Amino acid sequence: MKAISIRQPWATLVALGEKQYETRSWRTKYRGQLGIHSSQTMDKAVCKYEPVRSLLAKHGYTAQNLPTGFVIATCRLVDCNKVIDNHGTSATLDDGSVVSGNEFMLGNFGVGRFAWRVRDVEMLEQFIPAKGKLGLWELGEISDYKL
Template sequence: MKAITIHQPWASLIALGEKQFETRSWATKYCGPLAIHAAKKLDKEICMEEPFRSVLAEHGYTEDNLPTGAVVAICQLGECHEVMADFGNYALIAKDRFYIGTQEYHFGNYESGRYAWELLSVKPIDAVPAKGQQGLWNWGGERDDD
């Protein structure tokens, strides 16, 4: 299965169903099953800002108890949309010409020219320790406890 490594708290926001798009500087043509891997890197400062703090708190998380270095969710990677315009509190996504606003906008980087990867049918899983990698990588579902 393909996997992508995402820093915390963004990986957990996806697993919790609070973030439906992953924004990247690069596009992908891949569509299909995707494992969400929480990197060992954790942005503690952003965890204390709104809306991150309150959304994480609703689910019982703080910067101190987010899983790291583990696969935390499985989903389907849908379409990859180019960001056409960023208006400061919402963005226009190209192909289907729809807007990303409110909380979703704050959980991504929607600068023009970036890409919004649509994450569908997200299912959180118990954290499975694994080493992450850059880009899309292959995960076999195995634990990596070293």
């Protein structure tokens, strides 16, 4: 299984299903199962602002209890679309999709960036300690880990 490291609080927001797009400066052709790794890096300041604070709080999270250094969820990467227009409160992707509301606020939808669409997100019951890497990296099979 491939994995991607995401900074906190964004990794947890993906794992909770609150964030369906992970925005990146680069495109991937990969589609399929993907592990969500919470990197050691955390943006504690952003955890104080809306909608991040409320979305985390509704699931019992704050900047103080976000997991770092673990694979925390699995999902399926279903698409990767280029952002072709940013309207300030919404963005248009190259497949015609429009991203708005909380989803828009939870990503960097600058023109030319890429929106990775995830589905079927499942938070792991037991997080897997792992050292993250840049880009997509090989995690192996979740069943290989003692959970």
